[in-house]
Amino acid sequence: MAVYIADGGEGTIVAKITGEIDHHTARWLRMDIDTAIQDRNPKKLLIDFSGVSFMDSSGVGLVMGRYKNMKERGGKVALTNMPDYIEKVMNLAGMDRLLNGR
Amino acid sequence: MKKPQNEMKMSFLSLSENERLARVAIGGFVSSKNPRIDELTDLKTAVSEAVTNCIVHAYRDTVGVIEMTARLTDDCVYIKIRDRGCGIEDVKKAMEPLYTTLPDEERSGLGFSVMESFTDSIAVKSRLGYGTTVVMTKKLRSKI
Numbered sequence: 001m002a003v004y005i006a007d008g009g010e011g012t013i014v015a016k017i018t019g020e021i022d023h024h025t026a027r028w029l030r031m032d033i034d035t036a037i038q039d040r041n042p043k044k045l046l047i048d049f050s051g052v053s054f055m056d057s058s059g060v061g062l063v064m065g066r067y068k069n070m071k072e073r074g075g076k077v078a079l080t081n082m083p084d085y086i087e088k089v090m091n092l093a094g095m096d097r098l099l100n101g102r
Numbered sequence: 103m104k105k106p107q108n109e110m111k112m113s114f115l116s117l118s119e120n121e122r123l124a125r126v127a128i129g130g131f132v133s134s135k136n137p138r139i140d141e142l143t144d145l146k147t148a149v150s151e152a153v154t155n156c157i158v159h160a161y162r163d164t165v166g167v168i169e170m171t172a173r174l175t176d177d178c179v180y181i182k183i184r185d186r187g188c189g190i191e192d193v194k195k196a197m198e199p200l201y202t203t204l205p206d207e208e209r210s211g212l213g214f215s216v217m218e219s220f221t222d223s224i225a226v227k228s229r230l231g232y233g234t235t236v237v238m239t240k241k242l243r244s245k246i
């Protein structure tokens with residue numbers, strides 16, 4: 001499990017998560033992403049799920065928490081490259097609206 | 103339930119690294135059925151939710167034992183996950199979507215919703231001070 005932070009241009013940072021997202025891994029992912037937000041002060045956080053091999057509701061908590069953080073800073077969160085099974089979990093939370101920045 | 107063809111029982115400590123252990127174990131257990139990938143993912147996700155609840159809620163400030171029992175029949179898997187932790191006061195309320203007692207820890211209150219929608223049946227029994235038992239079943243349609 002790891003997060004790779006990249007500059008997406010125009011005030012966007014891309015956080016590419018790899019590996020499994022559960023309650024055990026979420027706390028490390030949260031720390032890494034929040035550090036990047038703190039350091040780079042982006043307008044938009046784009047979370048890339050293309051490298052994620054498993055996610056349960058802890059991933060929903062992770063996204064909601066980052067969403068709150070970014071909102072407080074006047075920024076946005078968008079989700080991209082979600083495999084079907086991740087979208088299934090996100091849909092339960094009504095989070096699919098964040099998909100691809102909609 | 104029909105006579106099981108296989109059965110397993112395991113117990114492990116309520117440490118967060120064991121969330122993965124439980125998922126791997128259930129995946130291994132049903133592998134003889136050659137299940138479809140999406141069914142396998144559903145099963146692992148449901149197990150992950152039940153086990154995480156034991157760790158996060160049942161044994162909140164302690165470490166306790168989690169028991170997982172699984173049985174396999176022709177076309178169905180039965181999974182029981184049990185803790186002897188704090189118990190749930192109102193199970194019906196706890197199972198409502200988005201209900202959580204730990205919003206500050208980035209819990210979303212979706213665990214039971216995931217278990218319900220990713221399996222075919224779920225039953226929850228709980229007693230305050232004694233613990234909680236979650237039983238789930240799921241039909242497996244093997245690959246052709």
Ligand SMILES: Nc1ncnc2c1ncn2[C@@H]1O[C@H](COP(=O)(O)OP(=O)(O)OP(=O)(O)O)[C@@H](O)[C@H]1O
Nearest residue numbers: 057155159160196202203209210211212213214234
């Ligand atoms: N094994 C358990 N022991 C004690 N309380 C539990 C147990 N499982 C669930 N609960 C209670 O039921 C509530 C709802 O559980 P659920 O899994 O749906 O959401 P959550 O764990 O709070 O959040 P999420 O699963 O989305 O991270 C919990 O907040 C907790 O109060």
Ligand SMILES: [Mg+2]
Nearest residue numbers: 151155213214
């Ligand atoms: Mg839960």
